[in-house]
């Protein structure tokens with residue numbers, strides 16, 4: 008069985024690693040010979056680190072990233088309005104990690120090169136994708152111009168914001184908020200800057216800005232641009248000076264239009280969309296890449312099951328589960344962006360009092376106090392019968408230390424598993440039953456209590472039973 012992944016960005020390569028781990032042969036195609044050289048993502052949360060762990064690259068990622076201290080909201084004069092610290096999380100990794108995207112892509116591509124079931128072909132552009140499965144792809148070699156036809160059992164469209172595969176499945180992007188122009192500036196400092204080791208967000212209607220240490224000697228600054236403003240007219244040294252970074256070397260400065268969009272269709276037969284091909288978010292909560300990593304983590308085991316003979320209907324849950332989750336996070340990013348930077352001059356007068364009470368906005372408060380993202384909605388693979396705010400069903404199982412010491416996911420293995428705290432296990436639950444007491448984790452024993460939970464291969468809790 009061969010799966011073709013279109014796009015060797017971080018989402019496509021992670022998908023290939025996860026599929027290869029499940030015994031599938033994977034061909035990754037990218038129109039470029041090399042990885043994208045410019046830094047884009049700089050933050051990942053600890054849920055996303057669980058995906059990198061499943062792909063076998065979390066330790067290598069930890070070596071090129073550093074824990075993030077949190078988010079600090081400042082007013083236009085640099086005074087702190089609110090602070091949301093981040094620390095050790097419930098998933099065995101820091102709640103927030105800072106990194107440079109090219110470093111992550113190098114780690115992923117090195118792992119792919121060592122994976123005998125996966126192959127990466129660069130310099131190949133996918134032109135057309137036809138058929139529901141087997142799927143025919145028409146590709147063009149960018150060096151020779153020669154066209155060729157390939158056949159795959161399934162295709163993942165991980166081909167980014169301007170996805171060709173998205174067009175081929177007849178999907179359209181739906182706006183969830185207005186686009187905004189931002190200038191993104193990457194910096195290198197000769198000596199460490201005496202700055203707070205977290206993300207600083209300047210909440211100023213005139214010039215909203217973000218500043219953060221990334222990794223090693225690298226820093227990132229972002230400034231919102233007015234619609235009619237020319238980048239050349241900006242006093243960049245003056246703007247950087249507000250963060251004590253005027254003396255840094257600018258290694259690149261690029262303008263982006265941040266979009267807030269989710270595709271209205273994620274699948275046609277065995278052609279499925281993941282990552283930026285399916286959703287685009289403003290980066291205010293650093294979730295664009297994280298969403299894509301969750302897409303492929305939750306899809307890899309379903310696709311492997313279907314290719315091994317399970318009903319194709321299992322793939323219907325891809326959009327049904329992932330689209331509402333993506334919409335919730337994109338909307339949260341838009342909301343936070345508005346709270347932090349929206350409005351005009353008059354809004355700035357009330358911003359101080361609004362932001363000092365920002366923890367009272369329920370969705371913002373939930374995000375501020377934990378790195379947890381919203382649970383998946385109830386469905387065939389998420390058995391939550393009624394609204395139960397404290398139910399673990401639909402959310403990621405925590406990953407506290409277990410005896411060994413080992414990481415829980417590595418002990419649980421790649422399949423369905425039942426964690427038993429004593430409650431009788433319903434007969435239709437798949438997977439081996441593991442008494443929690445055998446894991447030697449007081450934290451997990453406390454979390455589970457006397458419940459039993461059914462855990463999916465992507466570590467989402469599918470169902471819970473009480474004694």
Ligand SMILES: Cc1cc2nc3c(=O)[nH]c(=O)nc-3n(C[C@H](O)[C@H](O)[C@H](O)COP(=O)(O)OP(=O)(O)OC[C@H]3O[C@@H](n4cnc5c(N)ncnc54)[C@H](O)[C@@H]3O)c2cc1C
Pocket residue numbers: 013014015016017018019036037038039043047048049050051108131132133134165166167168169170171191263281282283284290292293294295296297298299
């Ligand atoms: C300024 C900025 C800051 C960001 N900050 C964060 C952050 O802090 N945290 C976070 O989680 N996210 C962040 N993001 C978002 C993150 O960078 C993206 O979500 C992520 O790169 C998407 O990965 P992807 O693999 O889906 O797509 P991409 O990285 O875009 O990869 C798509 C690949 O597909 C290839 N391709 C496209 N079309 C074809 C075709 N027809 N044939 C063959 N190959 C094709 C391309 O060459 C490319 O290699 C940020 C983005 C920006 C711009």
